[in-house]
Amino acid sequence: MKARLITPAVGLLMVLPSHAATIAMEDQSQLVPHSVESPASVFQPPAEKDLPDNAYGKLVRQGYALFVDTKRLAPQFVGNGLNCSNCHLNQGRLANSAPLWAAYPMYPAYRKKNDKVNTYAERLQGCFQFSMNGGTPPAADSPEITALSVYSYWLASKAPLGVELPGRGYPEVAQPADGYSLARGAQVYGEQCAVCHGPQGQGQKVGDDYAMPPLWGKDSYNWGAGMHRINTAASFIKHNMPLGKGGSLSDQQAWDVAAYVNSHERPQDPRLVDGSVEKTRLKFHANDGVNLYGQTVEGVLIGQGIR
Amino acid sequence: MKALQRVLISSALLLLMDNAQALDGKKIFMEGGAQPGAMPCVACHGADGSGMAAAGFPRLAGLPAAYVRKQLEDFKSGSRSNPVMRPLAIALTQAELDALSQAIAAMPAPAPAALHRSEMPTTAAQQLAWQGAWERQIPACVSCHGPAGSGIGDAFPPLAGQPAAYLAAQLSAWQNGTRRNDANDLMGRIAKSLTAEEVQGVAQYFASLNVEVKP
Numbered sequence: 001m002k003a004r005l006i007t008p009a010v011g012l013l014m015v016l017p018s019h020a021a022t023i024a025m026e027d028q029s030q031l032v033p034h035s036v037e038s039p040a041s042v043f044q045p046p047a048e049k050d051l052p053d054n055a056y057g058k059l060v061r062q063g064y065a066l067f068v069d070t071k072r073l074a075p076q077f078v079g080n081g082l083n084c085s086n087c088h089l090n091q092g093r094l095a096n097s098a099p100l101w102a103a104y105p106m107y108p109a110y111r112k113k114n115d116k117v118n119t120y121a122e123r124l125q126g127c128f129q130f131s132m133n134g135g136t137p138p139a140a141d142s143p144e145i146t147a148l149s150v151y152s153y154w155l156a157s158k159a160p161l162g163v164e165l166p167g168r169g170y171p172e173v174a175q176p177a178d179g180y181s182l183a184r185g186a187q188v189y190g191e192q193c194a195v196c197h198g199p200q201g202q203g204q205k206v207g208d209d210y211a212m213p214p215l216w217g218k219d220s221y222n223w224g225a226g227m228h229r230i231n232t233a234a235s236f237i238k239h240n241m242p243l244g245k246g247g248s249l250s251d252q253q254a255w256d257v258a259a260y261v262n263s264h265e266r267p268q269d270p271r272l273v274d275g276s277v278e279k280t281r282l283k284f285h286a287n288d289g290v291n292l293y294g295q296t297v298e299g300v301l302i303g304q305g306i307r
Numbered sequence: 308m309k310a311l312q313r314v315l316i317s318s319a320l321l322l323l324m325d326n327a328q329a330l331d332g333k334k335i336f337m338e339g340g341a342q343p344g345a346m347p348c349v350a351c352h353g354a355d356g357s358g359m360a361a362a363g364f365p366r367l368a369g370l371p372a373a374y375v376r377k378q379l380e381d382f383k384s385g386s387r388s389n390p391v392m393r394p395l396a397i398a399l400t401q402a403e404l405d406a407l408s409q410a411i412a413a414m415p416a417p418a419p420a421a422l423h424r425s426e427m428p429t430t431a432a433q434q435l436a437w438q439g440a441w442e443r444q445i446p447a448c449v450s451c452h453g454p455a456g457s458g459i460g461d462a463f464p465p466l467a468g469q470p471a472a473y474l475a476a477q478l479s480a481w482q483n484g485t486r487r488n489d490a491n492d493l494m495g496r497i498a499k500s501l502t503a504e505e506v507q508g509v510a511q512y513f514a515s516l517n518v519e520v521k522p
Contacts, residue, residue, distance in 0.1 A: 048427055065425035073425060090441040195462050195490045196451065204460050206453040207421065244446040244497055
């Protein structure tokens with residue numbers, strides 16, 4: 001199983017940078033479960049109208065622009081069709097939608113799995129490599145990481161450091177007793193999701209840019225992204241989907257449709273070990289929540305990747 | 308009785324389908340349908356289908372055929388209640404509805420100037436349109452209707468350049484339930500969460516967006 005198909009003549013030159021690219025944070029493991037918070041009771045980030053008209057305010061605005069228009073403004077670091085704001089709703093402000101104000105104060109953080117302390121910049125690089133399928137991510141001191149860090153810092157103004165705030169991440173929705181069903185998930189998808197994300201999960205564009213994000217296929221998150229876990233997607237979906245109707249699906253529906261979405265092919269995990277889906281499954285997916293990577297569903301090996 | 312109706316309708320449809328190719332949608336738009344009461348669209352929506360802003364009659368030119376077709380069916384069924392459009396839609400045959408929808412979709416479509424999500428809002432209406440009001444679970448208008456309000460696919464119509472009176476009237480109709488023909492109450496639920504001031508604000512905002520008809 002080849003990670004990339006490259007013509008031999010240019011293969012050596014091209015393969016080195018892309019394969020030798022250090023994965024800044026291999027650990028994409030999920031956050032610990034926490035309670036659901038209603039928007040009214042959670043941390044309130046500052047308002048845009050209060051942004052100072054100076055160099056700092058300008059950088060915050062640049063971070064905002066990058067966050068909501070990532071593909072268009074940083075195409076060299078986005079290998080798919082997504083924007084940060086697709087998974088972090090309301091410009092990274094929404095509780096239970098992995099808000100930036102809850103993430104920023106929790107870094108640097110030690111991660112057991114890769115046995116190192118990860119900075120916030122490294123966490124953002126992880127997003128670029130996995131969720132944005134972006135190859136080599138912007139450097140820690142790049143304009144992109146700087147602007148996004150400053151935007152996050154600003155949203156976290158007056159938040160306590162190192163304290164897990166209510167509404168962080170996607171509060172875990174426990175797996176239903178009967179597990180999940182891809183067939184039921186397909187039905188939920190057709191009834192509730194396809195109107196925006198398309199019957200083939202392909203998303204919808206306005207001009208050249210996706211206005212509604214693709215959920216699988218070459219322009220969606222890769223097999224290394226946290227969202228590829230069924231439990232993580234189920235939690236995101238339960239709290240936030242359909243857009244504006246968060247909480248309307250049952251836990252079962254959220255799990256079913258998350259499994260359906262994450263049973264489809266997407267770009268390969270950039271941590272691919274020796275070109276082997278099985279080795280990659282054992283190293284990175286076997287103990288990473290509930291996921292279908294490297295498993296065979298209806299006779300088809302899931303996780304072969306798509307380009 | 309129902310079965311007989313179905314047979315009759317199907318037979319009529321078959322007969323009409325033979326003529327479907329021959330039906331000129333643009334002619335129906337300009338002159339009306341064959342049956343009594345099928346008044347011409349041009350009277351209210353203008354010869355170029357650009358609507359009549361002062362009266363609140365919407366632009367039709369360039370709307371997706373499937374969207375137009377669905378609205379006409381919904382006028383008939385009453386899931387989009389409109390005393391003017393209902394008898395008109397009923398008076399049109401299925402074949403005429405098909406031809407008309409196609410003709411409307413083929414009329415030169417106005418295109419709003421490009422706008423990107425990276426713009427930060429400066430007014431309350433822009434904030435609602437571009438970012439939503441999430442403390443009330445209201446997503447940004449543009450997340451479904453496109454960054455410049457140009458519409459997305461067959462389900463989410465363009466808002467840019469539509470008459471403010473039309474947009475406000477639709478939001479009111481969603482609010483009071485006289486329009487309920489959306490997918491899964493997506494629009495209905497949002498409209499019911501808007502204040503009267505917000506309805507006017509976003510209606511004015513999208514109406515104010517410049518649209519140019521591309522030749």
